[in-house]
Amino acid sequence: MTAHRAIPTTSARVLVVEDEAPIRDALRTAYRQAGHDVLALSDGGRFEDQVDAFRPDLVVLDVMLPGRDGFELARALRSRTDAAVLFLTARDDLDDRLRGFEAGADDYVAKPFAVSEVLARSGAALRRLGRVAATMQVGDLLLDEAASVASRADHVLDLTATEWRLLVYLATNRGRTLSKTQILTQVWGYDDYDPNLVEVHVSALRRKTEVDGPRLIHTVRGLGYVLKN
Numbered sequence: 442m443t444a445h446r447a448i449p450t451t452s453a454r455v456l457v458v459e460d461e462a463p464i465r466d467a468l469r470t471a472y473r474q475a476g477h478d479v480l481a482l483s484d485g486g487r488f489e490d491q492v493d494a495f496r497p498d499l500v501v502l503d504v505m506l507p508g509r510d511g512f513e514l515a516r517a518l519r520s521r522t523d524a525a526v527l528f529l530t531a532r533d534d535l536d537d538r539l540r541g542f543e544a545g546a547d548d549y550v551a552k553p554f555a556v557s558e559v560l561a562r563s564g565a566a567l568r569r570l571g572r573v574a575a576t577m578q579v580g581d582l583l584l585d586e587a588a589s590v591a592s593r594a595d596h597v598l599d600l601t602a603t604e605w606r607l608l609v610y611l612a613t614n615r616g617r618t619l620s621k622t623q624i625l626t627q628v629w630g631y632d633d634y635d636p637n638l639v640e641v642h643v644s645a646l647r648r649k650t651e652v653d654g655p656r657l658i659h660t661v662r663g664l665g666y667v668l669k670n
């Protein structure tokens with residue numbers, strides 16, 4: 442087993458193996474925006490060398506790959522690392538899921554997926570392994586990711602699932618301006634493009650987060666939104 446850093450951190454090393462370029466690119470962008478280091482491969486050709494050099498905390502494996510498939514790669518991982526393993530399955534297939542768990546998967550996401558779903562599952566897998574901190578704080582706003590609870594000034598916010606994902610995304614990138622397109626891609630998925638969704642949910646989040654304090658989600662005119670205190 443490779444020794445891993447023991448101190449929880451919000452930044453992880455994520456190795457993605459996915460042969461479909463649009464999905465690979467969407468995942469690479471999403472993990473980078475979430476503050477992670479990413480290495481994205483199109484196949485498992487030099488997988489062991491890449492694992493040894495990159496020392497990932499999380500390995501995201503597409504099941505159907507040219508050459509060695511995701512199951513083979515997961516088995517190759519087991520003797521080299523205790524990284525979390527997340528499978529991307531082409532369909533919600535019970536056999537695939539069972540084979541994945543047998544091969545050492547921590548979790549799986551069925552295609553087609555929203556990128557936010559993959560990020561959420563990744564965060565949960567990393568937290569289970571103690572690789573990332575479970576709480577984020579922006580001023581007096583606290584996000585307990587393990588419990589999926591947001592609070593401000595000790596008052597719990599009553600958020601919808603979408604508002605929670607949006608707030609987590611903004612908080613993960615606190616201090617950075619995010620465009621509506623970035624937010625759509627990360628919170629709603631890579632194939633959904635209605636900017637009004639973002640405005641409506643930002644408005645709702647503002648109403649709920651501003652009861653107990655000044656504005657945290659700021660509009661950056663012509664660019665997007667930024668969460669900061």
Ligand code: CA
Pocket residue numbers: 459460461503504505506
């Ligand atoms: Ca594939």
